[in-house]
Amino acid sequence: MTSISDCFQSLRDRQQCALIPFITAGDPDLETTAEALGVLDRSGADLIELGVPYSDPLADGPVIQAAATRSLKRGTRLEQVLEVAQQVSPNLQAPLILFTYYNQILRRGIETYLEQVARAGVGGLIVPDLPVEEAEDLLQPAAEKGIEVTLLVAPTSSQERMRAIAQKSQGFIYLVSVTGVTGARSQVEGHVQGLLGKIRSVTDQPVGIGFGISSGEQARQVADWGADAVIVGSAFVKRLANGSEGIQAIEELCQELKTAISYTEVKQRIST
Amino acid sequence: MVSAKDFQSSSPPTTEQPDALGRFGQFGGKYVPETLMPALSELETAFRQYRDDSGFQAELQELLREYVGRPTPLYLAERLTARYAKADGSGPQIYLKREDLNHTGAHKINNAIAQVLLARRMGKQRIIAETGAGQHGVATATACARFGVKCVIYMGVHDMDRQALNVFRMRLMGAEVIPVEAGNGTLKDATSESIRDWVTNVENTHYILGSVAGPHPYPMLVRDFHAVIGEETRTQAQQKWGGLPDIIMGCVGGGSNAMGIFHEFVDEPSVRLIGVEAGGEGIDSPKHAATLTGGEVGILHGAMSYLLQDEEGQIVEAHSISAGLDYPGVGPEHSYLKESQRAEYYNVTDEQALAAFERCSRLEGIIPALETAHAIAYLETLCPQLTGSPRIVINCSGRGDKDVQTAAKRLNPG
Numbered sequence: 001m002t003s004i005s006d007c008f009q010s011l012r013d014r015q016q017c018a019l020i021p022f023i024t025a026g027d028p029d030l031e032t033t034a035e036a037l038g039v040l041d042r043s044g045a046d047l048i049e050l051g052v053p054y055s056d057p058l059a060d061g062p063v064i065q066a067a068a069t070r071s072l073k074r075g076t077r078l079e080q081v082l083e084v085a086q087q088v089s090p091n092l093q094a095p096l097i098l099f100t101y102y103n104q105i106l107r108r109g110i111e112t113y114l115e116q117v118a119r120a121g122v123g124g125l126i127v128p129d130l131p132v133e134e135a136e137d138l139l140q141p142a143a144e145k146g147i148e149v150t151l152l153v154a155p156t157s158s159q160e161r162m163r164a165i166a167q168k169s170q171g172f173i174y175l176v177s178v179t180g181v182t183g184a185r186s187q188v189e190g191h192v193q194g195l196l197g198k199i200r201s202v203t204d205q206p207v208g209i210g211f212g213i214s215s216g217e218q219a220r221q222v223a224d225w226g227a228d229a230v231i232v233g234s235a236f237v238k239r240l241a242n243g244s245e246g247i248q249a250i251e252e253l254c255q256e257l258k259t260a261i262s263y264t265e266v267k268q269r270i271s272t
Numbered sequence: 273m274v275s276a277k278d279f280q281s282s283s284p285p286t287t288e289q290p291d292a293l294g295r296f297g298q299f300g301g302k303y304v305p306e307t308l309m310p311a312l313s314e315l316e317t318a319f320r321q322y323r324d325d326s327g328f329q330a331e332l333q334e335l336l337r338e339y340v341g342r343p344t345p346l347y348l349a350e351r352l353t354a355r356y357a358k359a360d361g362s363g364p365q366i367y368l369k370r371e372d373l374n375h376t377g378a379h380k381i382n383n384a385i386a387q388v389l390l391a392r393r394m395g396k397q398r399i400i401a402e403t404g405a406g407q408h409g410v411a412t413a414t415a416c417a418r419f420g421v422k423c424v425i426y427m428g429v430h431d432m433d434r435q436a437l438n439v440f441r442m443r444l445m446g447a448e449v450i451p452v453e454a455g456n457g458t459l460k461d462a463t464s465e466s467i468r469d470w471v472t473n474v475e476n477t478h479y480i481l482g483s484v485a486g487p488h489p490y491p492m493l494v495r496d497f498h499a500v501i502g503e504e505t506r507t508q509a510q511q512k513w514g515g516l517p518d519i520i521m522g523c524v525g526g527g528s529n530a531m532g533i534f535h536e537f538v539d540e541p542s543v544r545l546i547g548v549e550a551g552g553e554g555i556d557s558p559k560h561a562a563t564l565t566g567g568e569v570g571i572l573h574g575a576m577s578y579l580l581q582d583e584e585g586q587i588v589e590a591h592s593i594s595a596g597l598d599y600p601g602v603g604p605e606h607s608y609l610k611e612s613q614r615a616e617y618y619n620v621t622d623e624q625a626l627a628a629f630e631r632c633s634r635l636e637g638i639i640p641a642l643e644t645a646h647a648i649a650y651l652e653t654l655c656p657q658l659t660g661s662p663r664i665v666i667n668c669s670g671r672g673d674k675d676v677q678t679a680a681k682r683l684n685p686g
Binding site for chain 2: 054056065102104106107154156157165176
């Protein structure tokens with residue numbers, strides 16, 4: 001499996017902005033999750049974030065909260081999510097990243113969790129309630145197991161914090177584009193361009209921008225500002241929950257977004 | 273700037289002060305989205321600056337005296353005492369620290385008014401808070417009305433139903449009360465929603481957390497604003513009998529009233545500290561809120577502490593007849609006091625709490641909050657174990673008027 005870092009390196013070599021879709025595991029059910037991962041991979045996703053449903057998702061807005069609640073009501077368990085990952089990941093080009101809250105990791109025990117996640121073919125973790133000050137307990141053992149832990153930067157982060165986060169973040173840096181929780185916004189805030197500049201001045205690491213991006217136009221705007229990746233969550237989650245047409249809807253959205261950010265020197269992706 | 277070390281030097285190194293990362297032993301910390309990290313630092317800096325600022329303290333002390341009605345009495349509950357007297361005339365002397373006599377009817381106002389003062393000095397124009405029983409929401413709405421600050425309270429729909437009187441009080445004082453439907457519609461869900469609001473509006477908003485829970489610096493800050501309860505108790509005990517209390521008790525949900533009265537005595541090894549949690553329908557049933565007795569270590573609302581969770585790390589809903597104790601987490605310092613064995617934690621059931629609610633009303637003419645009734649209920653277990661005539665101080669954390677409807681459904685006072 002391609003590591004997240006290698007994936008970004010290859011994208012940079014091709015001067016491409018990456019598309020990272022997010023879906024919530026187990027919503028509407030795990031079979032759909034497995035199918036969706038394959039569809040996203042074939043429809044332009046360069047990396048994929050898979051959200052593990054949690055009872056108290058503090059960083060998430062109403063769409064992803066509701067998806068997590070539905071998934072948990074169906075009885076989704078981490079074992080099952082990892083089974084899906086294990087079954088699907090060998091056929092994916094896109095590296096798989098788990099989006100999970102820290103208590104879910106702690107409860108299992110950091111070492112055990114990392115072993116199980118690595119075995120399932122997961123390449124990275126995003127833990128939205130784990131700021132850099134608290135991250136050391138996870139970063140070290142994760143590095144030993146080849147799991148890349150990506151840390152988040154927010155609009156409220158000082159440049160000093162950005163530097164500290166960039167030094168520790170693995171794979172890429174996740175720039176939260178809004179002061180707020182996940183969920184579609186009508187437009188991407190103009191300050192994102194400035195934030196990106198601030199991060200660039202402290203690090204060469206790739207920067208992925210997420211929270212609030214839902215349309216091709218917004219994705220293109222962000223790519224235009226020079227992001228290495230555009231992360232889109234709630235828009236996929238909302239469509240996928242939409243019954244039998246969900247798969248087709250996310251396929252279309254994924255293609256639309258990919259087209260939107262591939263306007264510079266269009267280079268055909270070699271599809272399998 | 274005052275460093276964490278300077279701050280700690282005022283107390284003996286018994287580690288009841290959090291370290292620079294906000295930890296009491298392994299408990300506490302800051303497990304929150306990055307967006308909030310600068311705001312937590314800003315809050316800590318402001319707190320450390322103003323807690324020693326004479327202007328701030330003068331304003332706070334005057335408000336506590338003239339507006340809140342402090343100091344609250346340390347009252348000898350004679351008929352409760354008589355109930356537990358032994359045949360030879362010995363028996364525990366039971367005192368109530370009358371926080372129920374504060375303006376708004378509970379201890380919560382100590383913290384709310386102090387945090388509003390702090391928020392004003394930090395230039396925040398909007399206040400948000402979570403509430404369970406509604407006492408913290410009422411206290412926050414009160415302090416905001418007093419200073420003309422915009423106030424938004426998040427409250428679970430289930431709690432709004434069982435604490436309708438407090439919802440009316442908050443709205444009467446101009447607060448916006450936002451119903452939270454997520455989860456079971458109780459305090460946990462209201463707290464999560466408050467944190468989401470704060471993540472979104474952090475630049476102009478201050479979040480007044482109502483317990484000694486949440487990310488650092490809240491457990492320290494809320495405790496210190498309630499420490500006046502224990503400080504007064506020490507002075508009053510000295511005046512009344514020239515010594516310390518032997519036993520101090522408080523009910524524990526998040527744990528603010530207990531921490532407020534414990535703090536002054538943590539370094540007095542002769543003083544037994546007892547926290548009483550909500551056992552709901554029994555801690556062997558799935559319906560309880562006894563986090564320290566029946567929970568395990570994890571992370572909830574930004575802090576590592578004991579909490580009710582399943583084997584997947586999903587937070588389990590708590591249950592208690594008392595909305596204020598109906599919380600699956602607990603303040604990290606309580607977890608530390610439990611683990612270091614400095615404090616003891618027990619629990620009583622809904623039934624036992626209701627019986628104490630009725631008993632205290634009849635014997636003392638004091639209707640305690642259902643939360644407080646948990647601490648009073650534990651006297652039934654504790655007193656027969658004691659010898660001599662130890663002095664017990666119970667933090668009578670709130671009045672029970674808000675609970676009469678809940679109690680009326682279960683009691684038949686004839």
